[in-house]
Amino acid sequence: MRPRRPDPLHEPDRVDERVDELLRRNAELKERALHLSEELVQMKAQLHQAQARIAAVSPIEEATGLLTVGEMQARALVEIARASRYERELGLVVFELEPSLPPDAERSRALAELCRMQCRAGDLAGRGDLGDIVVLLPETSLGGALVMASRILSLDAAHAGGHARAGCASWPRHGRALAAFLAAARGALRAARSAGDSSVPGIAA
Numbered sequence: 717m718r719p720r721r722p723d724p725l726h727e728p729d730r731v732d733e734r735v736d737e738l739l740r741r742n743a744e745l746k747e748r749a750l751h752l753s754e755e756l757v758q759m760k761a762q763l764h765q766a767q768a769r770i771a772a773v774s775p776i777e778e779a780t781g782l783l784t785v786g787e788m789q790a791r792a793l794v795e796i797a798r799a800s801r802y803e804r805e806l807g808l809v810v811f812e813l814e815p816s817l818p819p820d821a822e823r824s825r826a827l828a829e830l831c832r833m834q835c836r837a838g839d840l841a842g843r844g845d846l847g848d849i850v851v852l853l854p855e856t857s858l859g860g861a862l863v864m865a866s867r868i869l870s871l872d873a874a875h876a877g878g879h880a881r882a883g884c885a886s887w888p889r890h891g892r893a894l895a896a897f898l899a900a901a902r903g904a905l906r907a908a909r910s911a912g913d914s915s916v917p918g919i920a921a
């Protein structure tokens with residue numbers, strides 16, 4: 717016959733050792749869980765910092781898909797230099813939502829998406845330094861810019877109530893410098909706003 721294995725319940729010392737071992741392992745597990753939790757908090761903080769850094773240098777607005785102000789200005793200067801070199805026209809359209817209405821992020825995103833969707837390859841849609849939407853159209857006349865602006869305003873009226881306004885200008889006719897070019901389109905936009913008909917883009921004088 718096999719000898720009986722000792723019953724640990726009848727050996728107090730061994731029971732105490734087992735309890736101590738379980739308590740020690742439990743403490744180790746708790747310490748490890750706390751360490752992992754701290755690591756997770758640190759990783760989340762690092763992720764948020766990285767996302768913030770990416771957003772700071774990204775050329776695209778996350779919410780709208782438009783080029784950021786700085787990126788739009790940089791690319792516009794490149795296009796003006798190219799147009800000057802090859803003696804080509806540039807069309808420009810500036811859009812805004814009716815400023816008398818309360819700010820509406822969803823409407824702003826919808827207008828930005830309309831502008832992006834109507835752009836051809838090579839066109840640029842970005843944020844202006846005054847918060848408006850700027851669309852630059854290489855090798856496009858004032859008439860071409862007017863056609864695009866009218867199409868976007870018509871789509872906006874059909875799908876979002878028609879609270880957008882637009883102003884058009886062309887380079888070099890309305891200013892060779894970017895600031896003058898933008899000012900001409902914005903002046904046309906203000907004229908369109910004063911006229912009160914959202915379906916008709918303003919045209920720079």
